[in-house]
Each structure stands twice: as structure tokens, then as C-alpha cells.
């Protein structure tokens with residue numbers, strides 16, 4: 001499960017950030033995740049809850065912010081958000097990896113990252 005390795009990485013990063021600090025508890029962890037990571041926030045929260053049990057992060061809230069993918073066109077220079085095509089029959093969203101302006105090939109410049117944005121603690 002993709003979510004498991006991502007959440008493990010988030011927890012490691014938080015523990016690294018709070019070690020050697022005199023804190024009582026972690027209250028909230030805010031992460032930003034690119035939509036092209038195709039992660040399920042529900043699954044992430046589920047995994048987070050399980051993995052933080054009996055750690056300093058136990059009981060903290062995991063807030064997930066999804067950032068839009070960004071593309072830049074190699075042909076016309078268009079830069080912006082990726083276009084998605086939604087299949088109403090299957091409720092499946094498919095990103096389109098071509099330029100909305102000229103149909104040229106694009107480079108993905110954002111939406112595949114995972115950042116730890118904020119850690120709220122009680123001291």
C-alpha cells in the first residue's frame with residue numbers, strides 16, 4: 001500500500017522535528033500532497049492513526065491538503081493546472097497530459113510531491 005510508506009515518512013519527519021524539544025503532545029500535523037500522488041486521504045488517516053499509537057503523535061490530527069498538479073507546455077509555453085477529464089459513468093478522474101492550449105506535450109512541474117507543512121504542538 002502506497003499510503004503506508006508515505007505516512008511512515010511523514011511520521012518519521014515529525015518525530016525528527018520534535019525530538020530534543022520539550023513538548024507535551026502533538027496536536028495536528030498538516031501535510032500537502034500533490035494530486036498526482038493518487039493517495040487516498042481516508043486511508044492515510046487510517047494508517048496514521050494505527051502507526052501513531054503509543055508514540056508522541058498519538059491522538060494528533062492529520063490534516064491533508066491536496067495541491068493541484070501543474071504543467072508547462074514545451075511548445076507554446078502554457079503554464080497552469082492540469083486538465084482533468086471526469087468520466088460520469090465511473091466517477092473516475094483522469095488527468096490529461098497534454099497542453100489545453102495547443103495539445104502539445106507537457107512537462108509536469110507540480111503535483112507529485114509530499115510536504116510536511118506544519119506541526120502543531122502543545123508545550
Ligand SMILES: [Zn+2]
Pocket residue numbers: 073074075076077078099100101102103104
Ligand atoms: Zn501548448
